[in-house]
Amino acid sequence: MDYLRIRTNFERHGFTTRLFSTKEAACDYLDDLLQNQTIGFGGSETLREMGLFEVLQRKNAVIWHNKVPSLAVRKLANCADIYITGANAVTETGEIVxxxxxxxxxxxxxFGPQTCYYVVGKNKITASIGDAYARCKNVAAPLNARRVGAKTPCAAKGGRCHDCDSPGRICRIISIIERVPLGMKCEIVFVDQELGF
Ligand code: SF4
Known part of the structure; x- marks a missing residue:
């Protein structure tokens, strides 16, 4: 993986970047960095696999609907000044999908937090926005659909997207972050391991 080129492209787009060999090292970095903060978490297998909630909650107030599944908790997390999430896919050219x-x-x-951290395993890195979109649809969404027990064709039929109209469809909003949103700081914490979906 050409992390130098990938990080350069993200930094050209306004992100700061870090690279760690292991999820434990990335966890330690965020643990040292964040203290006495209110932190919202996005839904993320990456964060779950890292055990990041358990680590950060020792010194911070961490709000995560994966621990307490409710709309109220999602809304509370969306008031935090610091937000941490994974990504379904990022590109070598410096975008997040x-x-x-x-x-x-x-x-x-x-929009919302002062600072947003993305934790990104190497399996999330794709060549282009088209490839990132395809990854979201044919890898991340089907696995997530299966994880949450959604009654969607991708969960039932071998893991590819069927562009369904199912009531359980989990693909409803797609974002492409091309540059850091104005007024926000964003950091990509790359981990050179496979993490999450
Ligand atoms: S659109 Fe439907 S079939 Fe396609 S990935 Fe999303 S939930 Fe699955």
Missing amino acids: NIDGTGNRVAMTA
Whole structure:
């Protein structure tokens, strides 16, 4: 993975970037960085696999609907000044692509927090926005649909998107972050391991 080129492209787009070899090292970095903060988490297998909630909640107030699934918790998380999330896909050229069902993550990565951190495993890196979109639809969304037990064709039929009209469709809002939103700081925490979907 050519992280130098990838990080350069993200930094050209206004992001700061970090690179860690392991999820434990990334966890330690965020643990050292964040203290006495209110932090919202986006829904993320990456964050779950890292155990980041458990680490950060020792010194911060961390709000995560994956721990307490409710709309109220999602709304509370979306008032935090610091937001941490994964990404469904990023590009080597320096963009982030996410698909949401409820839109809480897409909303917070576009507007709201002072600082947004994305934790990104190497399996999320794609060549282009087209490839990122395809990854979202044919890898991330089907696995997420299966995880949440959604009654969608992608969850039932071998994992590819069928562009369904199912009531359980989890793909409802798609965002492409091309540059850091005005007024926000954004950091990409790359981890050179496979993490999440
Ligand atoms: S549009 Fe429907 S079939 Fe396609 S990935 Fe989303 S939920 Fe699955």
